[in-house]
Amino acid sequence: MSLLGQSAPDFTLPSTLGEPITLSSYRGQKHVVLVFYPLDFSPVCSMQLPEYSGRQDDFADADTVVLGVNRDSVYTHQAWAAEYGIDVPLLADLNLAVARAYGVALDERGISGRAVFLIDKGGVVQFEHVEEKTGDYTVRPADVLDRVATLR
Template sequence: MLTIGTKAPLFAAESTKGRIDLQTLIGKKKLVLIFYPGDETPICTKQLCAIRDRYSDLEAADAVVIGINPADLTSHQAFSGKFGYDFPLIADEDQAIRKAYKVGKILGFLFQQRIVYVIDKQGTIVYAKKGNPPVTELLQVVNQNP
């Protein structure tokens, strides 16, 4: 896992909302990257639905949320459509983004770990936590970092 104070690795990838290029977002928006193990799994669904339910608060704090896992775009589109996610889900099929962010594998290497990063507008990681932190905690971090 990358540590607080580390510059966020840049990437460009396809998502449910079109191509996402971090280089175009740095300097303009704060970022919340959610690495989650799998589409349509109970904890992942709960985590992303909690984000969905507070997404307008995150947007008001000038943050963009991006979900990332190795599933393909078709899977992400079905998952996103079923639950009404307004934020993009990135298809990291070659797992290059996961590796750049040092997100490990779990369960016999079948799934990636669940890790959330918050990146400030300068491109620095200001929050890094394994698991499923409450959205209120993410909002607090986003609001404390200009």
């Protein structure tokens, strides 16, 4: 199921910012990169999200916000973010409803797959990449920044 060229499914989820984040609140203001990842504290995720966090200034310069999404709780997200120096907001999709809406829920495993969605300021999905295996990490922050640059 591809969402490319379609309106991104809206959602509101609890976040590490202490208040819920609603995707549509960015419409008309910021591009949004949704980074779905399987689990906090897992090896590949513990490389991926710090890399996105380390490029946060570059994303901000491109009018883009990065949001990490998985099924872990806000409390787990906060502990992981503190340990790994992750500054991007992490959202708690506890029942995988948002992962299902984006077609990346792995219900049999109780996690989401690893995927990246780039949503433009109009709320339309302009890029999507779903990794074949949860241990794969082929689309890096630099690749996404290149995609964002085409939206200007």
